[in-house]
């Protein structure tokens with residue numbers, strides 16, 4: 001447990017907003033004449049980039065330019081509605097501040113675009129804690145491919161095994177595992193029983209406050225953060 005860096009997913013991990021994203025997707029896809037099945041979306045879309053989601057649910061032949069334009073519309077709608085509701089997952093700032101004090105480096109690895117990343121980091125006032133930002137528009141293969149986590153490790157100048165990932169989605173947890181990283185799963189979007197048996201998952205917690213209360217080795221590691 002000699003982690004040198006913490007790598008955070010964003011949606012569903014820094015803030016509990018995936019249900020809101022899905023609601024906006026439903027409304028947006030409806031305007032394009034596509035009916036969204038929430039169960040299907042949870043099974044195969046959460047954690048993926050907008051390009052992957054739009055090609056899967058709208059049309060596999062969409063051009064990069066069409067993807068950019070559609071993604072821009074969907075995310076503008078999301079940001080305009082979500083702004084007043086933004087709240088961190090309990091204990092996040094405490095964990096970030098303690099990690100920083102202990103010299104642990106911090107990265108964001110989100111499938112969302114850079115505008116959404118700035119919107120969240122500024123909205124939660126946590127931008128200064130992050131040493132590295134990797135967003136969905138900087139990768140060629142989205143989660144569950146490990147590229148985003150490997151890129152984060154490279155920019156943090158760590159070996160992948162020295163990074164601990166915080167994630168809420170099974171696809172993101174798979175990406176972390178394929179990158180050679182252990183993870184903590186947040187049960188904000190999926191029930192704990194969907195997450196606890198996934199490879200590489202050390203613990204499933206509803207929020208960060210709970211991490212400080214755990215027993216065992218992991219508990220000892222995080223207790224040292226709770227002073």
Ligand SMILES: O=P(O)(O)OC[C@H]1O[C@@H](O)[C@H](O)[C@@H](O)[C@@H]1O
Nearest residue numbers: 009010011046047048110111112
């Ligand atoms: O990788 P993250 O931070 O969980 O982000 C994934 C989400 O990114 C958002 O931008 C998409 O609109 C969501 O539908 C997607 O699930």
